[in-house]
Amino acid sequence: MSKKITIEPVTRVEGHGKVTIHLDDNNQVSQSRLHIVEFRGFERFVQGRPYWEAPVLVQRLCGICPVSHHLAAAKALDVIVGAGTGDGLTPTGEKMRRLMHYGQIFQSHVLHFFHLASPDLLFGIDGDPALRNVIGIAIKHKELAVQAVMMRKYGQEVIKVTAGKKIHGTGAIPGGINKHLTQTEKDSLLNGDDPMNIDKMIDWSLGALEFFKDYHSKNKDLIDKFAAFPSSHVSLVRKDGAMDLYHGVLRGIDSDGNKILNDVDYQDYLQYIDEEVKSWSYMKFPYLRSIGKKDGWYRVGPLARMNTCDFIPSPLAQKEFEIFQAYTNGKPNGMSMHMHWARLIEILHSAEMMKELLNDPDLMSGELVVKGTKGREGVGLLEAPRGTLFHHYRINDDDQIEMANLIVSTTNNNIPMNTAVNLAAKQFMNGQTEITEGMMNAVEVAIRAYDPCLSCATHALGKMPLEAIILDSYGKELDRKLKNG
């Protein structure tokens, strides 16, 4: 008799999520789906507001990555105020924004890896949930926990000096930035008391990579095989093919590494990307028009960025990138758990870029804002921690936003996350009639590789409210497991 298992809520990403897993008569997983069932509506309620409000308003989508939305919106509005796309700003404007962005990537990736994902690695997917959380890390791996907290704090301090606040600041304005970096701010970030200085952050980033590589060598099955699948990959890259998390052209490759988006200008993204709507989720399904709805889906995020870029323009991260690439002989890497490896390389890259920027005199003086001939429409893209983020606005003659389209990283990863959930469910639940906590966590581990927003409650508190129900094909309840938040 076929059954349906529901995991609800998986917790928040742009709202409320749940997973359903269908078992056939032989208790084999026939279909799994990640549903995003809460409607957010930012695209609607930003309509009618003055356009310069967008970077401050829309960033409220998220408390972990507000800077990404803040900057993507500001980049779209740069186009509207005639400041060009990305490279049209003054050196101060662009570099301050970049510093803010690298601070954001750094702190968000640290949170993602250390606070949310590492408990699964250190205590095991089916480890004791009472210990398998950030508090458990603090008890059993104190040094790692201290590093995680201090690294995140450092990233937040970088955001504070560029955006004015650690969360939901106002630094980026259409056409530039609203402040310079002061000497005190620069000194404290470059040469602050141990450990709050950039050299320590680079050291710790290298240490984190060593930790992961060591873990990988001892747990190849988990890291290489868990929820691994081939896919296309999309990200921004610099015009010369370098990794660039703030600005660039759109590049896509298929699972063999062939280019399917050939370094195109993202202002024309609608020519290349469309979104499909499905009845069972409020999250849309983006796909490449040239390939079509069925096979045009792609992955974004750290793994995609490693796969699409030719090199990383900072020396230490480049060395790590070469090791990463060599692992798959230069072929695109489709292993979901390698997302964490890629993430750690980006942490190192961000730290190196922050050091370079903090030493740049342009941050401390120079024009902040540039404006030109005003337009009506603009698109802003950047590489957010979780992947490519699209913001698109059109304004009316009275400076009010009349249309907004946002494709957030998680939306881009919709099908990949569903695929990963399906694979995890098959691996852990095929043939099972009783659901264990470990099985439910396996599904979350798959989601967590992509997006911690779905799992923050679990690992932050170790008490994610989670309910799993097995129903037969008549809707009769066969088994129920409940974890209270």
Place this chain on the structure above:
Amino acid sequence: MSKILITINGKEYSAEAGKMVLEVAKEVGIYIPTLCHYEGIKAQGSCRICTCLIDGRKMTACTTPASHRMVVETNTEELEKIRATIVELLFAEGNHFCPACERSGNCELQALAYRYKMMVPQFPYNFPSRDLDATNPKIMIDHNRCILCKRCIRRKKEKDNPSWFVFKGRGHKTQINIDHELIDKEFDDKLAQEAMDTCPVGAIIRKEKGFDVPIGSRKYDKDPIGSDIKKQGVIL
């Protein structure tokens, strides 16, 4: 100018006759919160936030002339409660979304809410359906944030009639409206900035200028509202 003696919060001060209680208190370094009052224009006492206990009665300090042997209490527990309630009512009545408002940090209403440690109003939100008039090329009026203090109307009227702004409608339907014809004729960037500065909240905003003052440099980022009065006050 003749002198009077006035007791404020138990202390006797000498002051010039003919001034309002609010002015006298300010001169001696005692802060009484205001919203509808604006330095240099005639007070109207409509917001009631400056209510004090004057000779035992609750009166608005901005419209009550100070007189000889007057006894004023500015900050009793009851008065502070009344003021906090007025602020809460204003928040519940309009649509004040500080997180995305460009006046955040420079807003008198927000600063008072911080002063009175308002976490959330005790009253249910009204969530009125109000629009935004963005048709003028220099400024826009966001009716969601307007507290109808009339400062924008009164300021211009006192200098030279007619005003750029007028009241339209009555009762709860009252709104500030722009006299587009007049504004088109007279407005430049400087006057637009003046109009914006007159507004205590984010109802009148200049176009294309938002968020250009960084967090940390805004008016109430470092010191709470009223701190300037306490600093400059000199006991006579």
